[in-house]
Amino acid sequence: MTPTLIAIAGASGSGKTTLAQQLARLLGSDTAPAPVINLDRYYRDYSHLELHQRAAINFDHPDSLNLTRFAADLRAWRKGGTVAPPGYDFTQHRPLQAGERVHAAPVMIVEGILVLHTAALRELFQVSLFIDTPLEVCLSRRIERDVRERGRSRESVITQFSQTVMPMTQQYVLPQQDYADVTLTPADQPAVIVETIRQHLSNTLCQHL
Numbered sequence: 001m002t003p004t005l006i007a008i009a010g011a012s013g014s015g016k017t018t019l020a021q022q023l024a025r026l027l028g029s030d031t032a033p034a035p036v037i038n039l040d041r042y043y044r045d046y047s048h049l050e051l052h053q054r055a056a057i058n059f060d061h062p063d064s065l066n067l068t069r070f071a072a073d074l075r076a077w078r079k080g081g082t083v084a085p086p087g088y089d090f091t092q093h094r095p096l097q098a099g100e101r102v103h104a105a106p107v108m109i110v111e112g113i114l115v116l117h118t119a120a121l122r123e124l125f126q127v128s129l130f131i132d133t134p135l136e137v138c139l140s141r142r143i144e145r146d147v148r149e150r151g152r153s154r155e156s157v158i159t160q161f162s163q164t165v166m167p168m169t170q171q172y173v174l175p176q177q178d179y180a181d182v183t184l185t186p187a188d189q190p191a192v193i194v195e196t197i198r199q200h201l202s203n204t205l206c207q208h209l
Contacts, residue, residue, distance in 0.1 A: 003077055003104045005124055006197060008111040009176045010131035011169045012060065013138030013145070015186055016111040019131065022190040027107045027197075035105050037077075039112020041085050042070045047094040054093035060168035062117055074124045080104045090150045113169075116176040126204065127197050130180035135166065137186070 006023065008016045017038070024033035042065050046054045057064060073083045082103045087096035116122050116130070139161050146152040177183055181200055184193060 002080070004107045004126045004201065005074065005078065006107065006109050007115045007121075007125040007128040007180075008109065008131065009113065009116045009128065009173070009180060010133060011135060011138045011173050012113055012165055013141035014131040014133035015141075016113075016131060019129075019184075019190065019193070020109045020111040023194065023197075024109050026190055026194050027109070029106075034107040034109055035102050037074075037085065037102070037108060037110045039065065039070060039110070039115055040090075041087050042066045043088045043095065045095050051092065057093065058164045058168065060113065060165050060172075062114055062172060065114060067114070067118060067121065071118075071120050071124065074110065074121070077102070077104045077108060078124060113173050114176070116179045117172060122179055127182070127200050128180045129182050129184055129193070129197075130177040131184050131186070132177065133186050135169065138169075 006027075008020055008023075010016050017036075020036045020038075021033075024036050028034040043059065044064060044066050046057060049057075069086075073085060076083050082101050084098035084101045087099050088094070089096055110125070116125075116128055122128065139158070142161060142165070143154055143157045146157045147154055182193075182196055
């Protein structure tokens with residue numbers, strides 16, 4: 001079995017995680033959803049820094065992520081292997097010990113702001129999606145998430161968005177749309193997206209016959 005890896009890229013707050021969970025249910029088996037792999041789990045270890053220094057790190061720059069390990073884990077899944085991906089504590093800005101082992105599955109969903117950033121990553125996916133969500137919507141969603149889940153203040157989220165998130169989105173995230181097989185909007189329905197994915201896979205197969 002060679003798993004089909006589906007990438008979902010887009011700005012922070014664009015709806016990647018929600019879409020990934022929806023597609024996982026629609027593309028999984030009768031007994032379990034398709035595995036979802038989050039790039040957010042692969043942030044580098046900054047535990048040697050003081051907490052206030054960790055909070056000042058530009059987490060939207062590619063260098064803040066261990067993309068080499070991320071690509072290696074994806075290749076292992078592509079070969080049918082089992083991997084225990086790392087985790088990350090966003091309240092303390094430090095990695096967690098590797099969690100539950102994830103077995104390769106017929107379909108695997110991979111999502112993150114920079115999953116299409118390098119050619120080495122792009123070549124691992126059979127289908128790549130990009131969610132084109134207005135940035136003002138992304139900011140609103142990010143405020144709600146970070147205040148609720150990460151103990152942030154509204155003001156700190158807005159400041160971070162203007163100082164690092166927005167510039168990095170424009171420099172690194174939005175250009176990935178050029179590499180995506182399909183560009184989506186927040187209005188696209190998951191069932192329709194599934195049919196688009198299947199059509200793309202069918203067309204790709206025909207091209208190689």
